[in-house]
Amino acid sequence: MWVRLWRDPVWRAVFFQVLLILGVVAVVAWVINNTLTNLEHRGISTGFDFLSQSAGFGIIQTLVEYDESQSFGRTFLVGLLNTLLVSFLGVIFATILGFLIGVARLSSNWLLARLASTYIEIFRNIPLLLQIFFWYFAVLGVLPSPRQSINFFDAIFLNVRGISLPWPILDSGMEIVVWAGIASLVLAMGVAGLCRNYRRTKGRPLPHIKVIIASVIIGLPLLTAWLTNAHLQWEMPVLRGFNFSGGLVILPELAALWFALSIYTAAFIAEVVRSGIESVSKGQKEAAAALGLKPRRVLSLVVIPQAMRVIIPPLTNQYLNLIKNSSLATAIGYPDLVSVFAGTTLNQTGQAVEVIAMTMAVYLTISLTVSVLMNLYNRWVSLVER
Amino acid sequence: MEQKMIPAREPPVNSRGILGWARENLFASPSQSLVTLALLYGLYLFIPPFWQWAVMDASWTGSSRSDCTTEGACWAFVTARLDQFIYGFYPDSEIWRVNLFFAQLAVVLGWLMIPRIPGKKMALVIGLLVLPVTSWLILTGSLLGLPPVETHQWGGLMVTLVLALYGMLASLPVGVLLALGRRSSMPVVRTFCTAYIELWRGVPLITVLFMASVMLPLFVPEEIVFDKLVRAMIGIVMFQSAYMAEVVRGGLQAIPRGQVEACQSLGMGYWQSMLLVVLPQAIRLVIPGIVNTFIALFKDTSLVLVIGLFDLLSIVQAGLNDPQWLGSAVEGYLFAGFVFWLFCFGMSQYSQRLEKH
Numbered sequence: 001m002w003v004r005l006w007r008d009p010v011w012r013a014v015f016f017q018v019l020l021i022l023g024v025v026a027v028v029a030w031v032i033n034n035t036l037t038n039l040e041h042r043g044i045s046t047g048f049d050f051l052s053q054s055a056g057f058g059i060i061q062t063l064v065e066y067d068e069s070q071s072f073g074r075t076f077l078v079g080l081l082n083t084l085l086v087s088f089l090g091v092i093f094a095t096i097l098g099f100l101i102g103v104a105r106l107s108s109n110w111l112l113a114r115l116a117s118t119y120i121e122i123f124r125n126i127p128l129l130l131q132i133f134f135w136y137f138a139v140l141g142v143l144p145s146p147r148q149s150i151n152f153f154d155a156i157f158l159n160v161r162g163i164s165l166p167w168p169i170l171d172s173g174m175e176i177v178v179w180a181g182i183a184s185l186v187l188a189m190g191v192a193g194l195c196r197n198y199r200r201t202k203g204r205p206l207p208h209i210k211v212i213i214a215s216v217i218i219g220l221p222l223l224t225a226w227l228t229n230a231h232l233q234w235e236m237p238v239l240r241g242f243n244f245s246g247g248l249v250i251l252p253e254l255a256a257l258w259f260a261l262s263i264y265t266a267a268f269i270a271e272v273v274r275s276g277i278e279s280v281s282k283g284q285k286e287a288a289a290a291l292g293l294k295p296r297r298v299l300s301l302v303v304i305p306q307a308m309r310v311i312i313p314p315l316t317n318q319y320l321n322l323i324k325n326s327s328l329a330t331a332i333g334y335p336d337l338v339s340v341f342a343g344t345t346l347n348q349t350g351q352a353v354e355v356i357a358m359t360m361a362v363y364l365t366i367s368l369t370v371s372v373l374m375n376l377y378n379r380w381v382s383l384v385e386r
Numbered sequence: 387m388e389q390k391m392i393p394a395r396e397p398p399v400n401s402r403g404i405l406g407w408a409r410e411n412l413f414a415s416p417s418q419s420l421v422t423l424a425l426l427y428g429l430y431l432f433i434p435p436f437w438q439w440a441v442m443d444a445s446w447t448g449s450s451r452s453d454c455t456t457e458g459a460c461w462a463f464v465t466a467r468l469d470q471f472i473y474g475f476y477p478d479s480e481i482w483r484v485n486l487f488f489a490q491l492a493v494v495l496g497w498l499m500i501p502r503i504p505g506k507k508m509a510l511v512i513g514l515l516v517l518p519v520t521s522w523l524i525l526t527g528s529l530l531g532l533p534p535v536e537t538h539q540w541g542g543l544m545v546t547l548v549l550a551l552y553g554m555l556a557s558l559p560v561g562v563l564l565a566l567g568r569r570s571s572m573p574v575v576r577t578f579c580t581a582y583i584e585l586w587r588g589v590p591l592i593t594v595l596f597m598a599s600v601m602l603p604l605f606v607p608e609e610i611v612f613d614k615l616v617r618a619m620i621g622i623v624m625f626q627s628a629y630m631a632e633v634v635r636g637g638l639q640a641i642p643r644g645q646v647e648a649c650q651s652l653g654m655g656y657w658q659s660m661l662l663v664v665l666p667q668a669i670r671l672v673i674p675g676i677v678n679t680f681i682a683l684f685k686d687t688s689l690v691l692v693i694g695l696f697d698l699l700s701i702v703q704a705g706l707n708d709p710q711w712l713g714s715a716v717e718g719y720l721f722a723g724f725v726f727w728l729f730c731f732g733m734s735q736y737s738q739r740l741e742k743h
């Protein structure tokens with residue numbers, strides 16, 4: 001009877017799976033049990049109560065209001081926002097640089113193509129951490145002190161404490177202008193949609209449409225600025241004592257991380273872009289040219305739409321890598337999620353399990369959300385084959 | 387009437403030789419010429435001063451920064467500390483053991499990578515089973531009756547290679563099992579493997595290393611003590627096996643179902659058909675992918691710096707804080723970067739050559 005059950009694949013599968021579940025449960029129970037005893041011996045309490053306790057340490061860059069008296073929970077938010085900031089900046093810069101280099105790699109100019117591939121081969125084969133250190137210690141760390149700042153037009157100052165830039169002051173009039181700018185963009189998008197529809201039904205484009213859209217985007221904010229009599233004012237960085245105050249200061253930690261992340265990721269994005277463009281077969285371009293499309297239209301109507309289908313999934317992967325790699329911030333002290341929360345907060349509270357679990361959960365949520373969106377996108381753009 | 391063929395005339399001077407090549411590839415149109423000239427000017431601004439700094443004006447030997455009296459690079463920082471960068475704090479009298487480890491590695495890798503040398507299966511068995519054991523015995527020493535060297539004395543390039551090697555060797559079998567599990571027909575096994583893979587692929591390595599160094603000691607009874615290097619290795623293997631699993635899964639998907647069906651019709655069981663028929667083909671298909679994950683792992687070993695291990699990068703970083711060598715950052719990073727680049731670029735060239743064949 002047992003032998004017969006053993007030879008039945010269905011029963012055997014059930015048996016193995018039950019065994020696996022029991023094994024996993026046993027290991028997890030063992031680990032939990034050990035952890036609880038160990039924590040008890042070290043006198044560390046469990047649970048998430050520590051999140052409401054006062055943190056008592058300062059953070060050098062905060063996007064939301066924060067001071068030492070606020071809670072550990074608040075440090076989580078501050079760290080998370082700093083991670084998102086550097087990731088956002090990095091994604092934008094890496095995309096621009098990556099696309100430029102990817103296209104340059106395919107240029108018919110031999111020198112340009114060689115230089116682009118040299119860039120790719122150098123930067124993707126050197127560890128990111130080393131590149132971050134290079135920017136932080138060897139480039140930004142040897143800049144002069146604030147008093148001897150490198151000065152661009154008396155507005156931008158480069159020194160060892162960071163980069164000081166002028167920053168616009170938004171008074172009430174200016175705020176209306178900004179809103180008008182956003183409204184004009186929305187309006188322009190609506191107009192563009194209408195004329196696309198017009199062209200699709202009537203078969204010919206609306207005349208002067210580009211001029212109309214441009215005048216909406218530029219004209220509406222200008223008009224409101226004139227009506228409300230608002231002036232754009234800039235807060236300039238000024239040297240006070242030993243440091244600059246006023247304006248926007250980009251910390252050297254942020255700048256080093258931003259440059260290194262963008263330059264490293266751009267090398268990978270360039271390869272993605274190159275393979276995407278190469279994936280569009282030559283026949284497509286020739287057919288488009290035979291239909292009388294000009295080279296620019298061939299690129300924008302035939303090559304790019306097809307290349308993007310190939311480019312976007314691996315491109316998203318590179319963005320995810322960039323977000324995960326931003327955690328290297330902790331090595332140079334940029335206050336990101338890992339550095340602030342899994343670093344300082346963990347050391348102060350000793351709540352290793354809870355802190356690491358929360359940190360991992362953040363990255364996991366970002367990754368899984370993006371991959372779900374990616375799957376939807378893939379289904380949306382995938383070729384419908386007969 | 388002309389009786390002979392007229393001999394072909396030479397093409398015009400400006401369409402052959404170097405001149406023709408340059409016309410076609412560098413000066414095809416006015417805008418192209420402009421780009422070329424701008425790039426040449428940029429290179430002229432950058433390369434001669436760099437050469438002057440790095441080679442012509444450089445100081446090569448010395449025992450502190452003040453010995454570098456010339457204008458250029460102070461390579462004395464690298465030459466004076468080269469032993470430390472390669473062997474870490476390994477005792478001087480025992481350095482031959484590290485060299486033996488490097489030699490073993492070079493022999494087995496050469497055997498595996500050069501196509502002309504026969505006996506690849508033998509090399510694979512030695513690489514996967516014998517090499518890690520002998521290396522560990524030689525490097526730790528106590529079981530062979532050699533003076534024991536604790537892992538906290540290890541450092542430099544040697545730790546980078548040890549982490550990359552063991553991370554790779556251990557993650558390969560785990561990755562294969564996970565890949566098989568993710569394609570299994572048993573729902574529990576499939577869910578478990580998928581969850582494991584997606585969990586580790588979704589988090590940064592640095593958090594995994596933090597977890598391995600802070601939480602692992604909590605997870606086991608207090609009597610069991612892992613040393614730091616082993617903890618880092620466990621973290622790296624957990625992380626790396628998830629990536630390896632996805633690479634192997636790519637290979638498994640490329641094997642037509644007919645192969646498995648043929649095995650079944652011959653009466654082979656699951657493990658027989660996988661081990662003897664499917665996996666050998668699948669792994670051969672994804673060797674370039676495996677090499678690429680290895681390159682990523684090799685670069686990622688530099689992250690062990692954050693948990694206080696001294697790999698090549700962190701030992702250079704530590705050397706830069708030495709008061710005698712303040713201000714040698716550029717030289718130190720260029721050296722470390724060059725060593726990493728040499729390994730990674732070499733491996734990626736190898737994997738590209740494999741892909742072409």
